[in-house]
Amino acid sequence: MTKIAIICGSNRKQATTAQLCRHLEQVLVNKGCQVIFLDLYSLPLPLYSPDVECDDANLAIFKNGLNEADGIILATPEYHGAPSGVLKNALDYTGFAQFDGKVVLSASSTGGPVGVSSLQQLQTIVRNVHGINCPEWISIGGENRIFTPEGEPANQKTRERVLHTLQYFVKMVETFSSIKQ
Template identity: 35%
Template sequence: MVKVVGLCGSLRPGSHAEKALLLALAAAAGAGAEVEYLDFKQLNLPFCHGGDEYPDHPDVEVLKRKVKEADALLIATPEYHGSFSGVIKNALDLMSFEELSDKVFGLVSVLGGGQNNNALNDLRTVARWVHAWVVPEQVAIGQAWKQFDAEGNLTDPKLKDRLDKLAYALVKAARMLRTTA
């Protein structure tokens, strides 16, 4: 079974990025994947200092192990100042090729303003540098503050469909890569 780990670039409780991630993870589970949300609010991760070891932060090893065991990563991030969040950048920087190479990435961004793809394009660049594979589907949710209902569901069925298609594409690509590796 394909394993998908979800990473959220927002630490704000009830964030829109987290809501989108949870919906996409549910869709990935519906596509037959084993899913896990690695909630950074529950981990004690330091700022990356460029070293290989973080003995005072055992959660770095948890992050590395869980990502290494995964076939795919589903990453949701708010767009801050025209790019993805520092939370995601720091988490990715704490890992190396050993954890990230040959992973399949699925990408989601949420924005307070209009929809654009800056954060997603920047994440694609990072994925390329760590030798990961990014599925062509991606979802940018503009004006996220008005796209979710009180239960955390998307109110626009077209956006929900796009999120579902992203999750299915991620699982399919991870299966395909896994069988050829």
């Protein structure tokens, strides 16, 4: 079974990023994937320092989840045209061991219509840890961040976009993880 880790990079209780991630999880489960959900709001990590050998329990869960995954989704609110601090902090704990040769999908939630700037920066990070950037990405913004009580994006085009992107992403993950073995 294909294992996908979703890192939810918001530090806010009612985060739209988390709502998007839960929808991504549901679609992936419906497609037969196993999802490892790593929510940095409920799984906070200490501030990274190169001076400290960190034995934090949450960090162990976080790293084990990524180690196990065949593919990874990075999701962030767009803060000042960039990924959130909590996501960047979490990624500073990781490197080739977690990302090398794995397909990575980036997703963002923004106040404005689209969050391309944070997505580009996430893709730069992915390249530097030798992950394989999925050319498709997901950006929800403004009014497209409304979700139904069932947890689906209210906007039909957004639902279609998510479905198309996840189909593309899972196919890439399956292809590259079979090459890696």
